[in-house]
Amino acid sequence: MKKRIFALLLVSIMVLSLLAGCASKAETPETSGTEKKVFRVGMECSYAPFNWTQKDDSNGAVPIMDSSDYAYGYDVEMAKRIAEANGWALEVYKIDWDGLILALNANKIDAIIAGMGVTEERQKSVDFSEYYWSGDMVMIVNVDSPYASATSLEDFRGTKVTSQLNTVWMDLIPQIPEVDEKPGLGGNSEILVAVRSGKLDGTILGETEAYSAVLANPDLAVVKFEEGKGFDYSKGEASNAVAVRKGDSETLEAINKVLSSFSAEDRSALMEKIIKMQPILE
Template sequence: MKKKSGLMLTAMLSLGMLLAGCGSEEGASSGGGSSEEGKTFKVGMEAGYAPFNWTQSDDSNGAVKISGNAEYAGGYDVEIAKQIAEDLGMELEIVKTEWDGLVPALNSGKIDAIVAGMSPTAERKETIDFSDHYYTSELVMVVKKGGEFEGASTLADFNGAKVTAQLNTFHYSVIDQIEGVSKETAMESFPAMRVALESGIIDGYVSERPEAVSASAANENFAMVEFTDGFETSEDDTAVAVGLEKGSEFTEQINETLAGISEEQRQEIMDTAIQNQPAAQ
């Protein structure tokens, strides 16, 4: 009996030690570290809207590789996205997406955020959330240098002009504010509008100031028209923000990141982006 009791006691002690070991291991695996560590933060953008975002062939000037692509994305939006991902403790992944596909990609879970020079318009807010603004600009017109509209300063000066803007943007809707304008079919991208302007298909296109500066810097045949009497817009129309899924877990942290970037720093990032843009963009 003594021998059997001794064997039973030994077995019970061994079992207890085994269970204790399992408990310690479980506690170690569940403690410490960020819950996002090792995850990717998937950001959607056109990579065709310089200086906010563009496509290039290498990683120069801090460009980030585009997912599933041999090319890289650079620009103002990329720099903002890099800072956001760093603060989240996640690895940035750029997902190149056509403009019309950005919101569907976000709502389907293909991307975590839109960082693409997108304005938080009332219409968009019906389907997605937005962060605080990370850039604010004014609307201008891009025209042919030396053409009849280069000296324009008011909307009235574009009476009879052939004008367009990007498809599914508020830029296109404000053209209606120009009396007597010839409102041309909206175009899918800014590169397409630049080609149309170069070839004379249009006399001008509506844009934000950074893109217009970028366009005139990239092509000596383009000029930017800034208005003394311009378009009527809301603050949200002329601002850009990060697009997020309704109720996104990232909103609060992203707003903290954006709050830490001063207006001076934002302008420095934009000025650098304009300088670094590829000539073809």
């Protein structure tokens, strides 16, 4: 009889232990549904004022995955706001420009927020959000160059020009009359060195990037053309949007909802603040 009672007690203890274990397991984040979705964003982290690399988390910079460095800039602020509004955990990945769309479509990242313009060619590979920034297309020359006072593309006839590989700026170069087009280069810093050294008479950049570059390089000047005398381009090519995988409507809708909540004034104020913070101005 005693053995029977002991056996029943033992079974009861085991059952209670199992129930307690199940209860405690049910309360963990992994099973309670409290885990945040991870929002993986790719960018160059070398394209101020939109994105850059720095050594610490000052000014709200976020860690770059698989690195001891941090990323900040206008694109990072956009990524942070999108993630926070949706309750997502943000991860930033540093990826070369040419590899961004490849990484997105290989599911290594969920979105590209990298100052990317909207072109028909890119729309074949990715879906784009609403624009989160827009500007003009301008040229950068040496401040003492005869082209610094140019007012039209005709003034650049026969000049040596190039820009960053695989960008909308490269596609605009043939619009310059009799242009001496040079091979595209890898990034803005390399291109600006070529302009300063005289290897190039000028380069094409977006207006925001150009004025940002001139703030850091006072020996350079921005050439903004008179209306109707500059480059011919679509609004999408001169604007920046978030890229997501084709058919990822859920992520796209969540991003657009956040972007639509920011007015043009809010975006301009943020960009002005970011330009003053970029490390190349220190």
